[in-house]
Amino acid sequence: MNNQAAVLYAPHDIRIEKRPVPRPGPREVLVEIKAVGVCGSDVHYYEHGRIGSHIVRQPLILGHESAGVIVDAGEGVSKSRIGERVAIEPGIPDGTCQQCRTGHYNLCPNVRFFGTPPIDGAFTNYVTVPESFAYTLPDQMSDEEGALIEPLSVGLWACRKAVLRGADHVLITGAGPIGMLAMKVALALGTTEVTMTDVFPQRLEMARKLGATRTVNVAETPLASVGVEADVLIECSGNQKALMDGIRSLRPAGKAVAVGMNPGEEVSVPMSFLQNREITLTGTFRYANTYADAIALVATGRIDLKSIITGHYALEETEQALQATKNDPANIKSIVVPK
Secondary structure, eight states: OOOEEEEEEETTEEEEEEOOOOOOOTTEEEEEEEEEEOOHHHHHHHHHSEETTEEOOSOEEOOOEEEEEEEEEOTTSOGGGTTOEEEEOOEEOOSOSHHHHTTOGGGOTTOEETTBTTBOOSSBSEEEEEGGGEEEOOTTSOHHHHHTHHHHHHHHHHHHHTTOOTTOEEEEEOOSHHHHHHHHHHHHTTOOEEEEEESOHHHHHHHHHTTOSEEEETTTSOGGGTTOOEEEEEEOSOOHHHHHHHHHTEEEEEEEEEOSOOSSSOOOOOHHHHHHHTOEEEEOOSOSSOHHHHHHHHHTTSSOOGGGEEEEEEGGGHHHHHHHHHHOTTOOEEEEEOO
């Protein structure tokens, strides 16, 4: 087995190098990676070498949206799993803390998350993962779709936190991959009215093609001037103004779900508006217990993931994949395909 990896040494410094093939431990499987999606966090580490308190202090393999095939199994794992195609859930909790024991394993303080310093990720040929975090993919799903179960889970979790009902008018601010996928989930759950905002016309055009009933270019038209009255806000941009304007566009008793992460630790919210209208505001942190449902939504044709894929790159082209969105706003989701 030859294991190559795209390794981040410093901002704008990705090197392709050979790494030892990892060996699966007890209850682990060895997965040959077939597809990896490029996430905004990967790009941020590539551009800046850090996200908040997470700093790249040693060479790091990025990538956490991945799928592949099981090629070996550790002690305690049935050998029958060898050959299975799987989507990998990249956040491995300790399983023993209070958050894990109460079902909130995404909030585990000791979680080990692929591609987050100092944990290596999936821009490589082989990874090991606990077998319970390797989810079987049905035959009708491609490896690329399997890789995108991870960002789809973010959108699914946001919609769960919003407690969507079929008749809700959903306002989604930020037409990046997560915004697009949150929209797809909302539509799959029966929502018939989705307003999408962004500052790039190329992304808003794609949002319309994928099902948005209304789009607003907030670089040209203030949201407040459009007269949107939504039941639910799903804020995916991490922009302070988007959050503020989005909340002010909610009907009484509406729900606001903050998904996008702001660079700062604190942002302002219109508190009197929240109180007077009994608006519910919540944050999200990744997801929990979403993979099986996300796979089912894709496998049954309720959600089409292929429509957001806008580029394919070999492992040796990982750096170009990380630069793709910055170079072209029309690029929504790049896929790295290790050979």
